[in-house]
Amino acid sequence: MSDTMRIFDRNLLRLRRDHAADGIGRVAPILDAAAELLLDRLDDTSRRFEHALDLGGRGAVAPALRARGMAHVTSMDLSARMARSAGGMAVAADEEWLPFAPGSFDLVVANLSLHWVNDLPGALLQIRQAMAPDGLFLASLPILGTLQPLRAALAEAEASLRGGLSPRVSPFPELRDGAALLQRAGFAMPVADRDRLDLRFRSAMALIADLRAAGERNAVRARDFRIPPRALFPLAFSTLPQEDGSIAMPLEMVMLTGWAPAAGQPQPARRGSAQARLADALGTTEQKAGESTRH
Template sequence: MRGLSRPVLRAGWCGRLWAPPRRALAASPPSPPAATSGALSPFDRRLKRKQKNWAALQAEPAKCDYLREEVGGRIADRVFDITRTFPLALDVGSGRGYIAQHLTKETVEKLVQVDVAENALKNAVETEIPTVKVVADEEFLPFKENTFDLVVSSLSLHWVNDLPKAFKEIHHVLKPDGVFIGAMFGGDTLYELRCSLQLAELEREGGFSPHVSPFTAVADLGHLLSRAGFNTLTVDTDEIQVNYPGLFEVMEDLQGMGESNCSWNRKPLLHRETMLAAAAIYRGQCLREMYGNSDGSVPATFQIYYMIGWKYHESQAKPAQRGSATVSFGDLAKIEGLISRGKK
């Protein structure tokens, strides 16, 4: 686990990217089908767009970007680990360009940034890489098949209603031997906030409602990527802990990140007494000092899933056929014993 402290177009090459009319993009992102509360459509995508647009228009939008910049840098590190140059890359859910600011034009020659929030794209961080900005939904990428050499995504896909479809869209637009590198929030994200709110509601109101959105389990990610067509998969997890003065500062920064809850079954209003009780629980003034730090601050844990998947190409290494092994696992102990005797 790592910690953070809360801190105070080029037109010449974009014509080749667009898909046929079946994927045509309107002036604004396509409206999702009418959704109701339920497992198939857990999120209000229109509300999420409004939240991200609001966050991007704040006087100091970068004030709450510390987590996104940190994860964007770690995505860029994974791109640098691949010793090749990517002529054309796509950033899905780019926001204000949290990955692009860490990349170089020697690694990525051209970049397309896609986000559902137009204000985030308008206020994107300057980068040395030539970019095109496109307003589109992550579930409906308006690009031709086999277009991009690299697709990246940082802290965006946990808000899509149909994650398997989003992975298939990414696989569709990747070239053979292209790679997808992404990051999304995991299931243990903000467990301190979730538990404090639930305990406070149980005490003050006799029941509780979800205030933190549902997240994908890490055990499901590999299966979903494989179903979408990716191979040579890598999935790993990390945790980033940020220390805040209190619960209200946690919620303020989440709003500034555009990460407020947009679940259809969210509770629209929390009573003042419940919020004060949750803040006390969070700080550790009751219930045996559950989460509070010795300096009076409170931690917020963000679990991050990182994933890497490749689109198949015949040049890629292939696994050996089943049953073709010449040494069994049972022989490994014998080999280790021979090596030990040889050292003696």
């Protein structure tokens, strides 16, 4: 991968995950809530899974899968210490270079972890190749809108103090990218939908402490290495909107669902093969493109 494609410093991310492993319990309620929203999608299928891979779940996903009766759950994380926090089988490896043989898992779950990957299409392709035919892939990723009040406050404060900006909050993908990424990686029946956790923090410092506890500190390679102005964070934090003495900081997520291709899976109907008109079903009059509906 060329340097121009490397947005994140993966080594720095690993070190920060190592450092956060002992205190991950601080943010367990948030990780657990996000995992529950994601794993609820397992209730929509009658398929039973035998071998699951938890990618970067930070102790929230693997126990939940075992509680659902899955005996063979492997937890993988960039940080060995974080991988061990989930209990059971643990593997320290990079999501950009998966070490698993083709067909190793019939379920792969990535809860709030893939947003730090430099080559997300490539990582999704490797995940699909590690899955058995008709295996299920579930993922949640923070999307544009997450941490937006913090991003805006830091940008405004830095612009006023230095006359310029530096990336201090990780970039996030957009909702519309989700299904296309799955399709590009070869997943069948790709679905991307939006979900949200409405989080509130008693102070800006409580928010920052939770981000650090989760290993979610800035790991953008283009970050400013200079010591920030002393007034930067107090100024930014003073402008964060508060209501009832707390700061709203919703976690906006895209939930991805895709299946490893297999013979006999349902296929989308061929374009133009419909036997009934939508206008008839809706009880309306069909109009041609550009045709006025006024009479």
